[in-house]
Amino acid sequence: MTLTRLTDRPSRTCMARRPIRLSIPFLATALAVGCTFTPARHARSSEPTQSSQEHEIRRAEPDQRYIGRGPLKSSKPTGYILRRNPGVTFTDGWNHFLNFGDEPITILKVEPVFTGIGLHHLGTLIAGHKRRWALQQALKGYPPVTAGLGPLAPAENFVIPAEGGRPLKKGWQLLMGIHVVQNTGRSTRTHIKVTYRYKGHVISDEWINTIAVCTPEKGPECQGEYAGTNDGE
Numbered sequence: 001m002t003l004t005r006l007t008d009r010p011s012r013t014c015m016a017r018r019p020i021r022l023s024i025p026f027l028a029t030a031l032a033v034g035c036t037f038t039p040a041r042h043a044r045s046s047e048p049t050q051s052s053q054e055h056e057i058r059r060a061e062p063d064q065r066y067i068g069r070g071p072l073k074s075s076k077p078t079g080y081i082l083r084r085n086p087g088v089t090f091t092d093g094w095n096h097f098l099n100f101g102d103e104p105i106t107i108l109k110v111e112p113v114f115t116g117i118g119l120h121h122l123g124t125l126i127a128g129h130k131r132r133w134a135l136q137q138a139l140k141g142y143p144p145v146t147a148g149l150g151p152l153a154p155a156e157n158f159v160i161p162a163e164g165g166r167p168l169k170k171g172w173q174l175l176m177g178i179h180v181v182q183n184t185g186r187s188t189r190t191h192i193k194v195t196y197r198y199k200g201h202v203i204s205d206e207w208i209n210t211i212a213v214c215t216p217e218k219g220p221e222c223q224g225e226y227a228g229t230n231d232g233e
Contacts, residue, residue: 059166062100070203071101072160072196074171079210080137081224085217088180089122091144093136095192095209096171097126099160106197110155110174113191113206118182119213124155125175134170142177149175178211186214188225 060066066073074095084090099105110124122142132148139146152175160172178189189211195204214222 058169059163060098060100060169060171061166066098066100067207068100069205070196071099071198072105072194072203072205073098073100074207074209077208077210079208079212079225081212081214081222082138083214083217083219083222084180086180086183086215088217089142090178090180091139091142092176092178092189092211093127093139093144093173094211095174095176095207096135097160097174097194098167098169098171099162100165100167101162101198102165103162103199105160107155107158107160107194108197108202109193109195110176111193112176112178112189113193114187114189116182116185116187118180118185118187118215119189120179120181122177122179124177125152126155126158127152127173127175129168129170129172131170131173135173139175142175142179144175149173178213180213180215182213182215184215186212186222188212190225 062073065076067076068074074097078094080094082090097105097107107126112119112121114121125143127149128151130150132150136146143152155174158172174192176192190208191206192209193204193206195202197203210225212222212225
């Protein structure tokens, strides 16, 4: 696995004006051209416009659209920006798991990598194939109360079933609870670390997936956390 951090902004950026909720086919297309999602300063709840239910039978292929050095993979790096007041709790749902192996995978631990001291990890849940939307940004509270998520389960000791090496593109959504403890300033999540068991072996991996959080809610534009490639090798 190779992790490369860039100090300059990426050459192409996709701007969004509200929290994004996407189906997997759209997400895969956007990430393939190297877009980094950076919503407006005040991300707010809104109804999505496209359901992923119609794509539930579509299968993923282990190609350049996914990262991960073992059978557990996720989408290529992406990220977004928020401004939030002290004490706010939100759920990040901008990542998912896919099992490309031929046996089940047991998730042992999911951890965020933070910079700064302004964010606290509350825990991580997993939403399955019965959810309405594939991925969602910055849901209110933790656990999230957003409709359409379906049954939720703790990430630790969750078993992702084998799907013959061609999992559903929808995958298994990570719902990471984050509490804003900073009074002012900027803190970030730069990576997600995952440890899992597959065929009796324990595997650890680390993926770029960024959130920049600035406090308080009202203020100048928050600087994004731009990251480079993570090819999962």
